[in-house]
Amino acid sequence: MEQQLLQNSMTSLDIESMSASSQKMAVLLTKLLANKSFDVPMLPDVASRVLALSNDPDSDAAQLAKLIQGDQGLSAHVMRIANSAAYTPNASMVSLQQAIARLGMALITEIALAASINSKMFKAPQFDKRLVGIWDHALATAHWGKEVARISKKNVEASFLCGLLHSIGRPVVLQAISEHLTASGESIDETEAFALEEHFHIPFGAVIVENWKMPVIVQESVQFYQNYEQAKTHRDQAMVVHAADKLARDTLACKDAGECSIETVLDDEVFAALNLYADEIEVLKAQMDKVVAGMEAMRQ
């Protein structure tokens, strides 16, 4: 599957026009992808907060869920472990609520801690600002995913996780680039680095969620969110993530600009494919504040 993903992705990257260092980087990323020799680290801040929460007798499961959901890397690790053979043989957990309800708060805390202690964190000093943007975008996509699913009567619960993980390949690609630059002393044009991130994030993400044995609905969302027509069994969910990804982009862009308008993105054909009429689009637009509030809450 990796070879196919790679082939597909390499055809769309204009590697000839890139600098020598970027071309070298593309080759390196290709090898990393082929060997699956990359990992997803977590933010230590979250790990310490999970530890603090577990030591607080007044803490409850809702706080834990909120804390874990606020972090893409930690959520991914918790869900990966919750879906592992040790806990859920058939890899079926799609939400943290489900994982906590089924496995219990204490176990989830342990999973979160174990995951954080045993994993590296993202280290990409050249791209710190970009990493923050990726987290924000993933969170916004997760929240928008729920709203898009709700209005189009698709599965709401899984949409958060699918949205949160849809771009899990991006920070990993950037970290790999960063590690290479640090080790080699080379430099790379930021625009070209982001082009590599854009190009490689889906195959990287697909391999990650496949290795994590995430449910098929998550795997297909990550792999096909940009080309939902190609999704085999969960096309609806890939459409939801595609729409949420677009809405998240505009939400963050207009938030930065100080005024919010997501009119343009709603022309995307995915909203017609979801059969959303003008009044339903209006209902969706009205969720903007809710999405931003949810996103902000989880960033804290």
Place this chain on the structure above:
Amino acid sequence: MSDLKKVDVLVIGSGPAGQKAAVQAAKAGKTVALVERDQSLGGACVHRGTIPSKTLRENALRVKNMRKNASLCNFELAEDTEMSTLIDRLNRVLKAHDGFMVNQIKRNNIERVHGRAKFISPNEINVMKVRGEPERFHANSIVIASGSIPRTPDNIPVDHENIFDSDSILTMLYLPRSLTVLGGGVIASEYASIFQALGVKVTMIDRYPLPIGFMDADLTSTFVESFTEMGGTWLGEKNVSKVEWDGLSQVVTHCDDGTIIKSAKLLCAAGRMANVQDLHLENAGLQVNEMGNISVDDMLQTTVAHIYAAGDVIGPPSLASASMEQGRRASCNALGIGVGPMSKMIPTGIYSIPELSAVGMTERQARSELGEIIIGKAKFEEISRGQINGIRDGMLKIICDPQGEKILGVQIVGEGATELIHIGQMAMLSNADVDIFVESIFNFPTLAEAYRVAALSVIGQRSKHSDKY
């Protein structure tokens, strides 16, 4: 604004009623436009209701039977089984159905219009598109068959994530550990028993003492017994005051009497209402009645002469079977094609586990109208086929007139009820006496033998003719 397209007949909605209305009009040589708001034809019946739930039911039955035959196979359904696994054949069923419908529409030269209809005037319809310019139609006759949508009480915050309605319940990815079902109607009973058979801990809550109030209590009691035997809980005579999601893992249902039920998910099945909100009926000179439905006469004609309505949008019986015939008749009536009177004898089928089905009068109605009537019953466990199949929760009841001759109604609970009912229906349609079930020879062993047993019970109660047999 687009050009005005002229058609002879415009049909709003492509469910069972709309589809038949459109085909009938086309077969009469008329130009027909069929407006459907969804991308696929078929309406809620095909995509969100009847067909998906029955597909799920088939697998639920298999699971129930495998559990029942634990000595033959050591079977346990994984608690994280995906819903898509449980309705695995659905896509094939829908694809086949869609293919059939699309071909039928094409074959009959019906113009299919994807969009949402809105009346501009009694003869003009604007069709809003998901994208692009609206289309305008002028129709000499219009059939409204826009179906129904779930009714949601104000105190039930349906979010389609933890609290579902009947249109969204099958979007769940996995079977929940527990499910509260609000309501005691057909949809509530079907889903409650199906999910319970799949191993979900189901609690059904309703304000009435027994579910499915339009059937006799002895049959619905049998349903409740079977449901509780599977592990379900029936809470009758309870009013739900509030439903809330606890923010983490459970839906909490509060009842007036202080009862609190907690479950992983909740299904609100508080009935359905006519789907007319986007039609702007007032522009056609129409309005809904006190029940929120479109009123029609025996010809399915509304108060506006050239506008007809059929299916769920006109209210009970709200059965796909009846809707199809209503749709066909609506077009015939609109086009002046003669049809005989519509049969009043429409069987009701409830695809719960076990099934329930009825035709004609209930025992309650018959006693109210005729006084001392004669009832004959047969329990499936007393029938050879019932014993062979291990069916213990089945019963067939024949309701006869005070002389014990004329069949007034038949009610059945048990597997196969929705098929078995047609034997009774045919006997009633041919005005046969109850004796026909004794004098006719059925295959043996079959559940149809229950008719014979129940008929013998009726005959045995005839004081005047007790020496005949």
